Every structure is written in structure tokens, then in C-alpha cells.
Amino acid sequence: MNKILFFAHLRDAVGEEFLRLDVSGKTVAELKAELSEKYDLPRMETVMTAINEEFASNDEVIQEGDEIAFIPPVSGG
Template identity: 60%
Template structure:
């Protein structure tokens, strides 16, 4: 099972902070496509992705128990 975290505008749009979903074996890109459709998050394509708190590439493959986070463009400071 994997935990998928949403932040900022994505979190508001999804209506939740996180979901549990088994996406092991899928690429980041595949997960983005699925989540975009399922939760109406077209903006996810502008987001970076983190796996286990480290930035990941679109073709990285999710492993069992990985925590995935979609990171919209940041605006701290």
C-alpha cells in the first residue's frame, strides 16, 4: 500500500490531505495520470513529485510502502 499526499491547491481541490492506494510498480507519470483523472487534478502536471521526501522523476517507479507527495510550485519565504 502507498500513501499519497496532497498540498496547497491540490489538497483543496482533492478535498483531502492524503489517500491510500496501492500503486507499487507504477511510474510517477502513471500515478499522476490516474490521480488527475480520479480527483480532477489537472494541475498535478505542474507539480513536482516526491517519493519518501525526495524529489523524483516522472519515470521513477513506485515501490511498496513508498510515500508519494505531489508538490505544487513552492512559495515559501
């Protein structure tokens, strides 16, 4: 099982602070594509991903028990 956390507007789009899903074996890119379709999430390809509080690239493979966080970069200032 995996815990998937959403930050900023992604949290509003998903409607929950986190989801519990079994996504082990998938790459980050695959998970992004799946969630993007299911929740109509905007521009997921630009969103940063942390696995267990460490930066993860789009081709990293998710393991059982990993905690995933999606962190959208913003430009306001």
C-alpha cells in the same frame, strides 16, 4: 500500500490531506495521470513529486511502502 500526500490546492481538489492506495509498480507519470482524471486535478504535469521526501522524476517507479507527496510550484511573491 502507499500513502499519497497533497499540498496546496491539490489537497482541496482531492478533499483529503492524504490517500492510502496501493500504487506500487506504477511510474510517477502514470499515477499523476490516474489521479488527474479521477479528481479533475489541474496541470499535474507541472507538479513536483517527492518519494520518501526525495525528489522523484516522472519515470520513477513507485515501490511498496513508498510515501508520495505532490507539491505544486507557485509563482506568487
